[in-house]
Amino acid sequence: MGLIDIxxxxxxxxxxxxxxxxxxxxxxxxxFSKQVCIECERPAIDGVTHIKCRKxxxxxxxxxxxxxxxxxxxxxxxxxxxxxxxxxxxxSGLASELLLxxxxxxxxxxxxxxxxLHWLRENWRGFNQSEEMGKLIAANMGWKYAPDILVxxxxxxxxxxxxxxxxxxxxxxxxxxxxxxxxxTTHLPAQAGSSRLVLFDDVxxxxxxxxxxxxxxxxxxxxxxxxxxxxx
Numbered sequence: 001m002g003l004i005d006i007x008x009x010x011x012x013x014x015x016x017x018x019x020x021x022x023x024x025x026x027x028x029x030x031x032f033s034k035q036v037c038i039e040c041e042r043p044a045i046d047g048v049t050h051i052k053c054r055k056x057x058x059x060x061x062x063x064x065x066x067x068x069x070x071x072x073x074x075x076x077x078x079x080x081x082x083x084x085x086x087x088x089x090x091x092s093g094l095a096s097e098l099l100l101x102x103x104x105x106x107x108x109x110x111x112x113x114x115x116x117l118h119w120l121r122e123n124w125r126g127f128n129q130s131e132e133m134g135k136l137i138a139a140n141m142g143w144k145y146a147p148d149i150l151v152x153x154x155x156x157x158x159x160x161x162x163x164x165x166x167x168x169x170x171x172x173x174x175x176x177x178x179x180x181x182x183x184x185t186t187h188l189p190a191q192a193g194s195s196r197l198v199l200f201d202d203v204x205x206x207x208x209x210x211x212x213x214x215x216x217x218x219x220x221x222x223x224x225x226x227x228x229x230x231x232x
Contacts, residue, residue, distance in 0.1 A: 014071030064232030204232030
């Protein structure tokens with residue numbers, strides 16, 4: 001047992017037992033998210049965007065794994081505000097296992113990138129929880145990992161504190177492309193899948209953040225962009 005385990009002993013955030021933060025019993029009690037088209041929010045197999053709903057710069061699909069409730073909600077809140085790296089590791093393992101078992105439409109090859117935090121918020125939290133989970137999920141799924149393709153231009157009120165209408169208006173123009181990558185095929189791996197991106201975030205509420213980020217990526221050459229979140 002290490003010092004960190006003595007100071008912060010591992011107990012399940014749901015039941016208070018076990019030597020994990022998310023035990024098998026508690027995660028088994030959380031419903032899986034129903035997959036919907038991100039544009040019309042009607043049921044869609046594997047979260048694939050309906051053909052009739054697709055726009056030039058829309059997401060090709062979006063997957064959310066669990067309903068934002070019970071131990072999943074508690075763990076995500078701990079990630080956001082309690083700087084818990086170990087929870088990120090557990091979430092990543094559970095998410096990767098579920099993705100490999102249940103979802104076939106996601107790109108087999110490609111690059112995972114994350115929704116960026118503004119540097120002020122990242123400095124306050126000490127880390128970007130989406131980057132921590134995204135790096136591990138990418139490794140498990142066989143995707144390349146490039147966390148900094150997008151840059152957040154301004155700091156704002158957390159999305160969870162806004163109404164749906166406010167989220168949509170506040171998110172417009174908040175991201176820009178990192179010019180280090182020039183066009184997506186310039187610096188990213190020159191192999192099949194290099195223009196396929198998986199855009200990762202922790203929670204899907206209205207989908208506004210994922211949609212806005214996808215627009216920026218497609219403007220700069222992404223051929224296929226998927227959204228992926230832990231909960232929604």
